[in-house]
Amino acid sequence: xxxxxxxxxxxxxxxxxxxxxxxxxxxxxxxxxxxxxxxxxxxxxxxxxxxxxxxxxxxxxxxxxxxxxxxxxxxxxxxxxxxxxxxxxxxxxxxxxxxxxxxxxxxxxxxxxxxxxxxxxxxxxxxxxxxxxxxxxxxxxxxxxxxxxxxxxxxxxxxxxxxxxxxxxxxxxxxxxxxxxxxxxxxxxxxxxxxxxxxxxxxxxxxxxxxxxxxxxxxxxxxxxxxxxxxxxxxxxxxxxxxxxxxxxxxxxxxxxxxxxxxxxxxxxxxxxxxxxxxxxxxxxxxxxxxxxxxxxxxxxxxxxxxxxxxxxxxxxxxxxxxxxxxxxxxxxxxxxxxxxxxxxxxxxxxxxxxxxxxxxxxxxxxxxxxxxxxxxxxxxxxxxxxxxxxxxxxxxxxxxxxxxxxxxxxxxxxxxxxxxxxxxxxxxxxxxxxxxxxxxxxxxxxxxxxxxxxxxxxxxxxxxxxxxxxxxxxxxxxxxxxxxxxxxxxxxxxxxxxxxxxxxxxxxxxxxxxxxxxxxxxxxxxxxxxxxxxxxxxxxxxxxxxxxxxxxxxxxxxxxxxxxxxxxxxxxxxxxxxxxxxxxxxxxxxxxxxx
Numbered sequence: 116x117x118x119x120x121x122x123x124x125x126x127x128x129x130x131x132x133x134x135x136x137x138x139x140x141x142x143x144x145x146x147x148x149x150x151x152x153x154x155x156x157x158x159x160x161x162x163x164x165x166x167x168x169x170x171x172x173x174x175x176x177x178x179x180x181x182x183x184x185x186x187x188x189x190x191x192x193x194x195x196x197x198x199x200x201x202x203x204x205x206x207x208x209x210x211x212x213x214x215x216x217x218x219x220x221x222x223x224x225x226x227x228x229x230x231x232x233x234x235x236x237x238x239x240x241x242x243x244x245x246x247x248x249x250x251x252x253x254x255x256x257x258x259x260x261x262x263x264x265x266x267x268x269x270x271x272x273x274x275x276x277x278x279x280x281x282x283x284x285x286x287x288x289x290x291x292x293x294x295x296x297x298x299x300x301x302x303x304x305x306x307x308x309x310x311x312x313x314x315x316x317x318x319x320x321x322x323x324x325x326x327x328x329x330x331x332x333x334x335x336x337x338x339x340x341x342x343x344x345x346x347x348x349x350x351x352x353x354x355x356x357x358x359x360x361x362x363x364x365x366x367x368x369x370x371x372x373x374x375x376x377x378x379x380x381x382x383x384x385x386x387x388x389x390x391x392x393x394x395x396x397x398x399x400x401x402x403x404x405x406x407x408x409x410x411x412x413x414x415x416x417x418x419x420x421x422x423x424x425x426x427x428x429x430x431x432x433x434x435x436x437x438x439x440x441x442x443x444x445x446x447x448x449x450x451x452x453x454x455x456x457x458x459x460x461x462x463x464x465x466x467x468x469x470x471x472x473x474x475x476x477x478x479x480x481x482x483x484x485x486x487x488x489x490x491x492x493x494x495x496x497x498x499x500x501x502x503x504x505x506x507x508x509x510x511x512x513x514x515x516x517x518x519x520x521x522x523x524x525x526x527x528x529x530x531x532x533x534x535x536x537x538x539x540x541x542x543x544x545x546x547x548x549x550x551x552x553x554x555x556x557x558x559x560x561x562x563x564x565x566x567x568x569x570x571x572x573x574x575x576x577x578x579x580x581x582x583x584x585x586x587x588x589x590x591x592x593x594x595x596x597x598x599x600x601x602x603x604x605x606x607x608x609x610x611x612x613x614x615x616x617x618x619x620x621x622x623x624x625x626x627x628x629x630x631x632x633x634x635x636x637x638x639x640x641x642x643x644x645x646x647x648x649x650x651x652x653x654x655x656x657x658x659x660x661x662x663x664x665x666x667x668x669x670x671x672x673x674x675x676x677x678x679x680x681x682x683x684x685x686x687x688x689x690x691x692x693x694x695x696x697x698x699x700x701x702x703x704x705x706x707x708x709x710x711x
Contacts, residue, residue, distance in 0.1 A: 138299045140178045140342075140692050142168065143288055143309035145280075146189075146269055147182040147248060149236055151569040153212070154188030154205040155250065157269055157532070158498040159594055160346060162568060163680075164305055165238075166425035166594075168248065170680035172240030173427075173447070176688065179297070180248035181288040181309075183280065184209050184234060187267040192532045194564045198548030200533055200541050204268070209234040209250060216249060218294035222286040224279050225364050229262045230255045231287040241427070241446055251287050270534065278356050278364050281386065285311030289319070301692060303342045304394070307354055307386035313337055313393035314369055327372050334393070342691045343394035345387055345417070348407045348591045349502075354386040391415045396691040400592040401613050407588050418690065421613055422592040423683035426452070426675070429598040431576035433469035437462055452601075452676035460664040463603055467579075467667065470602060474577025477570075478528065482561055486526050491656045494578030494604075496530040496566055496595060499540040505531060506543050507584040507637065507644070509550035514645045516557045523653040526559040528578060530566035571595070576602040580652060583608035584627065584644070587634060590614075596624075600674035603667035607647060609640065617674045622666065625651060 146161030147168070156162060164180070171178045188205025195201075213234035221228045233249040240246070253265045265279050272280075289312050292300055302312055316337045317326045347353055361384045362370040373379050378392055391397060391412060398418045399405035405419025426449045430438065441458045444451040472488060479485045486492065497503045508527070509515070519525045529547055533540030544562065551560035563570060575581070581599035583590075583606060590612035597613060599606060605624035608614045618626055625647045632639040655663050 138177070138301060138693075139297060140171075140176065140303055141181060141288070141292055141297070141300045142171075142178055142303045142305060143181045143284065143312060144305035145182065145284060145308035146185070147180055148568055149238070149248065151567050152207075153236070154207060154567075155182060155185045155269070156568075157189040157534075160306060162571075163422055163424075163594060166423070166428060166680045167305075167684060168238045168246050169240070169425040169428060170423075170684045172238045172244050172246045173242070174681065174684055174688075175240065175242065175244040176246075176684060176692075178246050179292070179300075180238070180246060181284070181291070182248065182250055183266045183269075183284055184250040184252040184254075185266065185269045186252070186254060187269075187271070189269045190532070190535060192565045194544065194548075194562060196548075198545040198562065200544055202535050209252065213250070216291070216295070218291060219255070220287060220290035220294050222282060222290060223366065224262065224265075224282050226366065227259075227262075229253055229265070229283070230257050231283060231291070233291055249288075249291060251283055251291065253283060274356060274360060275364065277354070278360060281308050281311055281354070282364060284309050285313075286315045288312060289315035293319070301340050301342065303344070303687075303691070304390050305344050306346050307343075307390050310343075310386040310390040310393075311365070313341060313389060314365075314372075316340065317393075318369075326369060327375070329372070337393050338395045341390075341394040342396045342398075342687075343390040344398050344400065344420075345390075345408055346400055346404075346591050347387070348399075348404055348411075348589055350411065353388075355383045356386075358382045358384065388412075396694070398691065401616065403588060403612065403615050404591045407591075420683060420686045420690065421616060421678070422594050422597070423678050423680040424594050424597045424601065426601055426679045426681070429572060429575060430601045431466075431470040431473070431572070433466040433473075434576065434602050437466045449679040449681045450676055453672050455668060455671040455675070458668060458671075460661060460668060463668050463671075464660070464664050467576075467603055470573075470576040471579070472577075474528075474573045477573050478561065478563065481563060484559070484561060486528075486559060486561070487524075490524045490526045491580070491653060492578045493525060493527045493580050493582050493607075494574050494599070495527070495582045495584075496563075496571060496574050497583070499531040499533040499543055500537055501539045501543065502586045502589040503531075504584045504586060504637075505529065506546045506550065507641070508582065509547065509554075510637075510641050511645065512550060512553055514649075515554065518645070518649045518653060519558045522649055523657040524558075525648075525653070526561075528561055528563065528574060530563040530570060530574060532566055571598065575599045575604065578604060579656065580604065581606045581608070581624075583614065584640075585609055585611050587611045587630070587632075597674065597678040600670045600678060603671045603675075605666050605670045607644070607652065613678060617678060619669075619673065621651075623670045623674050624666070 144164040146156040148156035148162040148165035190202040191205045216233040219232045236248045238246045254263045398420045399408040400422045408417045438445045442451045442454045575598035593612040596606040609627045610630035628640045628643045
């Protein structure tokens, strides 16, 4: 990571009394993007988790990360000449790069014991503060072959496999923290995959009486320690498991408790609802997403903390050098990027030209195709799934050709993986390849395979305009445009997610539509998309480059300064972790290193 010292943990150390004094935040996430060479993430959720921990380390927050090892990773993507995606495991061996944590714990899956160990990775902040991340792993010889594979594949397998993974994450993570000697811990569930940790805490709290004897005070004691962030604005995106499957894997006692307390809904265990029931603070990941979530779950109080990105990770080397010269405080306080308004425009243009050259050099190395440094380059890189509408730009190829021929040339870069079981997402990639072929005589369109953090760093910094076209209101937040903004790259985006807060027309970028278009009819959005390109963006880029550079500068000063994880983590500290005036001040390093 640029600017972030992270890596394998040193040798294990025993617990001591000083470590028990500071209340900690245990941050649970099914995926955490630690670095490109460790494939324990699939996309935005995992990258956000990694950025959160990096910012927390910068701010010296007493935090611990819990995730799974994912020995087979998400997957490596291959695209053939027609855009047909095939996958193979992104295998890695944690034992070759990480240190083993000392305890091995046991969880119960389908009534049998499963042994779980952990590997430790340290995230080091700008001041040297360290946050340990524990990657849970069931690949132990005493486990059965099926159990050994439970922590292999991110979002793989069937419902039984997925629920077993969530048992390992929730119950295993709580057991590990207890074995490490951490008792004064608050639990942040990043999405519902880790919601079973609430039942593990209830079991601990009712030890000797059994969870079925839990009182309202017992439940409140668990709630007082739990924070939940939901990321999914559509009902189908929330993990659900049948009562029978839950009874088989979790056990009849806990399933009976869930049923008797009416925590099963229509015979299903819904992980989001479980997390909602047991959390004292709940938030969506953008202001609009908070509203959508409150509509989905009106019986629960849901706030909003808009996502951010880790500035030092996502600013290109050229922009980092520029910020270091003109606003040197930006690393320790991202709000200083507001003073980017004082950076001369020609310096911003020069730094962006370096980032663009780096991107195009990388594209040539990957594909053999050399794109032009002077041509307006549009970037789109997201998880490829239908609601993100990656192919919307190609709805009218004749209009695109006309813009490129008569207004100004265009070149377009795409990247993104479709989940192996998402056939509609895979077909979308093929349609983009078809469009690229149809436009080959006028517009260069390249789809870069195997999108990861390293490629994202170059793309978000090196393109000239960042495109985003989700179906409203299905974009919970989105962070790719935030990464672009840190590099002075304005967005052209549908008004959804974070862009409702970050958009100022002609100042930080441009909207597609006005946000009031019928959700079932994309025609008005399409008209707006092409009109903005034809009448505003392309003429501005070629005809008024200084005015375009002014938009780049205000994009940094307004959006880069706000949509970062420093601001986001500070909001969590004040509103979620330590509300009501409880101390949230930075902790000394000695108190920040847990036992392992």
